Amino acid sequence: MRRVETDILVVGGGPAGLSAAIAAAGAGARVDLVDAGAAPGGQYWMQDPVAGATSQQAAEGSTAIASARAAGVAIHSGAEVWAAFPGGEIMANDAEGPITFQARSIVVASGAQDRVYPFPGWTLPGVMTPGAGQRLAKLGKTAPGRRIALAGNGPFLYAVAATLASIDATPALLVESGRARAAMLGLLARHPARIAEAVSLIAAARAVPDWRRGHVVTEALGEERVEAVRIAPIDERGTVDTARSERIDGIDALLVGWGFRPMIELTALLRCRHAYDRALGGWYCVASPSTGLTSVEGVYAAGEVTGIAGSRPARLSGTLAGLSAAAALGFESAGMEERRKGLVRALASARAFGHALGRLAPPPDGIADLARDDTIVCRCEEVTRGEIVAALAEGTRAVAGAKMWTRAGMGRCQGRICGSAVAEIAAAETGTSPAAAGFNPPRIPLRPVPLDVILEATRGSAP
Amino acid sequence: MTEVTIFVDGVAVVAEAGRPLGALMHRLGPAMRRTREGAPRGLFCGMGVCFDCLVTVDGVADRRACMTPIRDGMRIETSLASGNPS
Numbered sequence: 001m002r003r004v005e006t007d008i009l010v011v012g013g014g015p016a017g018l019s020a021a022i023a024a025a026g027a028g029a030r031v032d033l034v035d036a037g038a039a040p041g042g043q044y045w046m047q048d049p050v051a052g053a054t055s056q057q058a059a060e061g062s063t064a065i066a067s068a069r070a071a072g073v074a075i076h077s078g079a080e081v082w083a084a085f086p087g088g089e090i091m092a093n094d095a096e097g098p099i100t101f102q103a104r105s106i107v108v109a110s111g112a113q114d115r116v117y118p119f120p121g122w123t124l125p126g127v128m129t130p131g132a133g134q135r136l137a138k139l140g141k142t143a144p145g146r147r148i149a150l151a152g153n154g155p156f157l158y159a160v161a162a163t164l165a166s167i168d169a170t171p172a173l174l175v176e177s178g179r180a181r182a183a184m185l186g187l188l189a190r191h192p193a194r195i196a197e198a199v200s201l202i203a204a205a206r207a208v209p210d211w212r213r214g215h216v217v218t219e220a221l222g223e224e225r226v227e228a229v230r231i232a233p234i235d236e237r238g239t240v241d242t243a244r245s246e247r248i249d250g251i252d253a254l255l256v257g258w259g260f261r262p263m264i265e266l267t268a269l270l271r272c273r274h275a276y277d278r279a280l281g282g283w284y285c286v287a288s289p290s291t292g293l294t295s296v297e298g299v300y301a302a303g304e305v306t307g308i309a310g311s312r313p314a315r316l317s318g319t320l321a322g323l324s325a326a327a328a329l330g331f332e333s334a335g336m337e338e339r340r341k342g343l344v345r346a347l348a349s350a351r352a353f354g355h356a357l358g359r360l361a362p363p364p365d366g367i368a369d370l371a372r373d374d375t376i377v378c379r380c381e382e383v384t385r386g387e388i389v390a391a392l393a394e395g396t397r398a399v400a401g402a403k404m405w406t407r408a409g410m411g412r413c414q415g416r417i418c419g420s421a422v423a424e425i426a427a428a429e430t431g432t433s434p435a436a437a438g439f440n441p442p443r444i445p446l447r448p449v450p451l452d453v454i455l456e457a458t459r460g461s462a463p
Numbered sequence: 464m465t466e467v468t469i470f471v472d473g474v475a476v477v478a479e480a481g482r483p484l485g486a487l488m489h490r491l492g493p494a495m496r497r498t499r500e501g502a503p504r505g506l507f508c509g510m511g512v513c514f515d516c517l518v519t520v521d522g523v524a525d526r527r528a529c530m531t532p533i534r535d536g537m538r539i540e541t542s543l544a545s546g547n548p549s
């Protein structure tokens with residue numbers, strides 16, 4: 001079995017993880033980076049696997065990857081972390097089998113995933129997340145469909161519209177719950193550096209022939225795949241007015257999502273402290289704004305896992321965490337303190353923008369109620385809303401309780417997909433808050449691995 | 464760009480090496496498996512977290528198509544053809 005001893009292990013090869021690795025290696029630490037993707041880059045710095053850097057984002061990413069390699073970072077691509085133990089032992093698995101890392105410090109930069117809520121028809125083939133549409137287009141040069149509906153809320157929808165346009169797959173329909181145009185202009189006035197980006201994103205949205213603001217998709221219709229969608233307006237009180245719903249036919253792909261949620265399973269497994277804020281994507285790992293240190297000694301966190309804010313804070317928080325982790329191990333260089341102070345200031349401003357954007361585009365209240373009694377909520381175990389509501393009526397108020405009663409969240413995805421919805425259903429049904437409903441504690445293996453990999457990795461190792 | 468041939472449920476398909484298998488399966492699909500209850504499923508998250516895109520790759524069951532780069536000669540079996548849920 002491969003065993004790697006290192007000073008700092010970075011988990012995640014997106015903007016946060018690469019920035020952390022570059023900073024720590026530049027300070028003189030030995031750094032290893034593991035990333036699940038076939039190539040590093042994460043989401044924002046995603047690399048085209050065939051054509052190389054085809055966009056400005058990808059070009060920035062390939063520069064960062066080259067800098068990391070030049071600084072001596074050992075990059076392990078196609079490797080997923082599936083177990084972690086306090087004390088620095090981390091287990092990953094790649095095509096060749098297990099790798100065990102023994103690290104003095106860990107930087108978790110695991111990023112985010114699309115935040116989704118169930119609705120009738122959402123398990124039909126052709127219904128996907130906006131992130132899936134983005135990756136299909138960028139990695140696969142594949143259009144999600146011929147007549148695409150893009151729906152949900154938040155600026156990421158516009159980014160997806162732009163990417164789809166770049167492969168000649170401009171969506172036919174954009175369904176957006178928000179209408180906060182004035183508030184958005186106010187926010188941009190306070191952060192003028194972001195105006196150019198906003199203008200180009202809005203242009204991408206405008207290119208969509210049918211753009212419905214203040215609407216949500218309430219249902220996907222079809223037999224073996226999505227064929228039509230039903231949309232409905234949101235009234236003045238913020239409730240979805242299903243009485244005024246409208247059916248739109250001829251849709252063969254529906255991309256629907258409500259921003260992102262932090263990918264916290266690794267920080268949760270390491271027992272770091274987490275907090276809940278719906279505007280930051282729900283549960284996030286708490287990290288010090290001045291160092292990136294979590295509540296656990298030797299464990300740092302950076303990027304979206306510390307609360308959804310976008311790629312700029314991801315980069316800045318990564319550099320900060322990398323420098324701090326290196327400094328704590330004695331790798332200090334001249335001028336480092338000054339550099340850290342500058343980073344802390346820049347990060348605070350970048351986060352403020354990201355968080356304000358998150359507050360402008362929350363999922364509408366009651367969004368989890370689009371699911372009917374017979375709608376599947378837990379896609380893995382095929383558990384319906386009715387079954388979850390019945391379990392809540394029996395006495396549990398927690399996400400973990402609903403899982404024991406119904407198996408919702410017990411499948412392969414460990415509740416990563418249904419977790420936000422189960423928490424909101426629990427809150428609505430039992431009068432608690434989504435925060436009080438909690439989240440599914442992660443289980444080892446975090447990602448399914450063959451039994452022989454588990455046996456090989458754990459034989460002769462500490463836990 | 465390297466064009467290779469892979470086999471999906473026994474049918475030869477020309478594909479581009481290195482791109483995600485999930486994208487190709489989506490073009491052929493979009494359904495790529497059936498659940499225990501018999502419902503069709505296809506790509507959902509596209510990033511390896513939902514496990515809705517499971518197929519058998521070169522005899523190894525339950526591989527995520529969205530996270531599997533295409534390689535020459537790959538043999539894919541789906542639960543659509545076999546009728547066995549995955």
Ligand SMILES: Cc1cc2nc3c(=O)[nH]c(=O)nc-3n(C[C@H](O)[C@@H](O)[C@H](O)COP(=O)(O)OP(=O)(O)OC[C@H]3O[C@@H](n4cnc5c(N)ncnc54)[C@H](O)[C@@H]3O)c2cc1C
Binds near residue numbers: 012082109131304314
């Ligand atoms: C599908 C998707 C597409 C996006 N596209 C854009 C975009 O086009 N523009 C934009 O502004 N924002 C985009 N975002 C938002 C994104 O969160 C960016 O803000 C930015 O990429 C965040 O950087 P990060 O380093 O925190 O995380 P990421 O870039 O998400 O990087 C995290 C990395 O960690 C890896 N990882 C996670 N868990 C493990 C594990 N257990 N083992 C090994 N590796 C692991 C992931 O595979 C990933 O490569 C996207 C988000 C998603 C989910």
Ligand code: FES
Binds near residue numbers: 505509511528
């Ligand atoms: S589509 Fe979600 S894991 Fe592949």
